[in-house]
Amino acid sequence: MILGILTAILIILILLISGDKGSHSIVTTVLNAGLLLAAIFLINRGASPVPVTIGCCVLITGITLYYQNEGGVKSRASFLSVLTVILIMIPLVYWFALHANASGIPGEQYEITDSNGYTRNIGISMLSLQISIMFIALIGTVIDTAVAITAAIYEIRANNKDLPLRALIESSFTVSKAVLSTSIHTIFYIYIAEYMTLFIQYLTDYSFATVLNSLSLSRELITISISGIGCCLVVPVATVLGAIMVTRDRRSDSAEA
Amino acid sequence: MNKKRLIPEILIFIAVVCAVWIFTTNDAFLYKTGVAKITKVRSEYTGSRTGTDGSRSFRERYYRQTITAVMKNGSHKGKTVTLTASFAESGVYDTEYSTGDFIFVEALKPSENGLTGTVTGTKRDALVITILTILFGLFLLVGGRRGALTVLSLVLNMAAFYVVLMLYTKGINMLVTTIPMTVFFTAMLLFFMYGKSERTGISFVATLVTVAVTTLIAAAVIHFGGRVDYDFMDYLNQPYEQRDANLIFLSEILVGCLGAVMDVVVTMVMTVDQIAETGQAPDRGDFIASCRAVGDDLIGTMIGLMFFTNIAASLPFFLLSLRNGIGLQTVIRYNIFFELARFLTGSIGVVLAIPVSASIAVYYYRRRTTR
Numbered sequence: 189m190i191l192g193i194l195t196a197i198l199i200i201l202i203l204l205i206s207g208d209k210g211s212h213s214i215v216t217t218v219l220n221a222g223l224l225l226a227a228i229f230l231i232n233r234g235a236s237p238v239p240v241t242i243g244c245c246v247l248i249t250g251i252t253l254y255y256q257n258e259g260g261v262k263s264r265a266s267f268l269s270v271l272t273v274i275l276i277m278i279p280l281v282y283w284f285a286l287h288a289n290a291s292g293i294p295g296e297q298y299e300i301t302d303s304n305g306y307t308r309n310i311g312i313s314m315l316s317l318q319i320s321i322m323f324i325a326l327i328g329t330v331i332d333t334a335v336a337i338t339a340a341i342y343e344i345r346a347n348n349k350d351l352p353l354r355a356l357i358e359s360s361f362t363v364s365k366a367v368l369s370t371s372i373h374t375i376f377y378i379y380i381a382e383y384m385t386l387f388i389q390y391l392t393d394y395s396f397a398t399v400l401n402s403l404s405l406s407r408e409l410i411t412i413s414i415s416g417i418g419c420c421l422v423v424p425v426a427t428v429l430g431a432i433m434v435t436r437d438r439r440s441d442s443a444e445a
Numbered sequence: 446m447n448k449k450r451l452i453p454e455i456l457i458f459i460a461v462v463c464a465v466w467i468f469t470t471n472d473a474f475l476y477k478t479g480v481a482k483i484t485k486v487r488s489e490y491t492g493s494r495t496g497t498d499g500s501r502s503f504r505e506r507y508y509r510q511t512i513t514a515v516m517k518n519g520s521h522k523g524k525t526v527t528l529t530a531s532f533a534e535s536g537v538y539d540t541e542y543s544t545g546d547f548i549f550v551e552a553l554k555p556s557e558n559g560l561t562g563t564v565t566g567t568k569r570d571a572l573v574i575t576i577l578t579i580l581f582g583l584f585l586l587v588g589g590r591r592g593a594l595t596v597l598s599l600v601l602n603m604a605a606f607y608v609v610l611m612l613y614t615k616g617i618n619m620l621v622t623t624i625p626m627t628v629f630f631t632a633m634l635l636f637f638m639y640g641k642s643e644r645t646g647i648s649f650v651a652t653l654v655t656v657a658v659t660t661l662i663a664a665a666v667i668h669f670g671g672r673v674d675y676d677f678m679d680y681l682n683q684p685y686e687q688r689d690a691n692l693i694f695l696s697e698i699l700v701g702c703l704g705a706v707m708d709v710v711v712t713m714v715m716t717v718d719q720i721a722e723t724g725q726a727p728d729r730g731d732f733i734a735s736c737r738a739v740g741d742d743l744i745g746t747m748i749g750l751m752f753f754t755n756i757a758a759s760l761p762f763f764l765l766s767l768r769n770g771i772g773l774q775t776v777i778r779y780n781i782f783f784e785l786a787r788f789l790t791g792s793i794g795v796v797l798a799i800p801v802s803a804s805i806a807v808y809y810y811r812r813r814t815t816r
Binding site for chain 1: 494495497503536538549566567569576583584586606611613638662663666667670678696698701702705740742746747753754755756762763767769773784787789792799
């Protein structure tokens, strides 16, 4: 009921405020949710979680950039930057996930327990699910940051067509840094909201050392940091790639004309 | 970006990360509980059990581990301890330990084969502190002075948040403390990032208006939309009072949309500012058209970010439920209800931020030009 009303309000607002492109973002969100559900369904059917998730992430990136933002050099540059960052992050994600022993369901969380008549024998590795979560959390922020940066580069270039590549990269970096700090704050607040109840429980029940080493908090901090590191890495990657690709694109434009 | 400075900076960054890693892996002396490092693990298959979701069944292998570890602190420092633990392949509620892991050991006692004890968990502080160091280091490396301000702002935010939670545990209404905290967060952040200027002031007002409207919408929907079942809210201290839980949930919604709203508002105000700077006084229609174009570019990816960041963490629970034969609808209606609600309200905030910030900014700049 509540979810239904909220969804209706959101859809009406999007259509009212942003019209045609707004309907694109509704379709994209539905497609993204559908893809995620499909991934969950496949994993439930017995597919291996990590490959399914990474495939899902690449598809999501493609849809968001090419359908919603209507292709072009900006989308190509963002897509390449996102893929590069995911590739760089794979070893880091694995290393932290494997060493943290922080998968599964912590004792503090509402439990589906054996004593309630449920089974824990589900035959799906919780470790690989944890790796999947890190990738999904990473992808949202990295796409957002990459798109913001390439859009800014495109505008700078459009307003100053004779800017040499080096100068373009330099002035783009100024914008990119601003984008980085707002993106970080966005995810920071989302996570604070998500774990408010967890923090309350920690404050009332445990000591600092217990909290720092606990499964739930350490896992959240690692996931947040992975998203944040992805965000930081996409800044130089998207700035340099974007500047080069936008410059080349303009050159071929003028050659044709 | 200065190339000459970049290489030494990267070297310093790597050195600091290594130093932090070395220190935190050797900080056992700070702990009162026993810490040990695993030197050898032997896993033995003990049998398998099956679980079922009603139509299919799943085989789960169980193992027993014999762990040899060296104590790193306490009176037994340097001595070898033998421990046993068991785990299931999926690791829903238990963990498979491996060589090199640092663990907490309790109930140490000597026996014929040397020391024995119980494993009470993994020591994760080294990983957590190291990855935070990498993150903050990258902020400084990539963001320079701005990155330093970001780190400072995050630390201050955490401190303010801690104060709010402390007040809550002392029995003060959660929403009452969250609202001033939000005002403080917004003011501090905008001031840090954009300095003292008209733009900061306009962004501040627009952010607060948008967040307030979003929270009011959420409050109205919760009030009229029927009872929320907080039994399924993760980590909520039981037993809870419905009213108290409602306030916590509203506070979560308020804080959850704050960052995204600010992000949109800042971009919108910057756009209006730039248009106004160009000199000519454009009429209202032009202003609104360009604001719309910028807003349209923003919402798509912001909604995507909201979706993935909020939903990702519910993945394990989703699959655990499905494999227990709990239907998709039930999981959505009860278990990931809160994640979905935060995603929806956050997105509503993002969308609302566009007209709110645009109209406030346009109103301000037009009044200034006519004067």
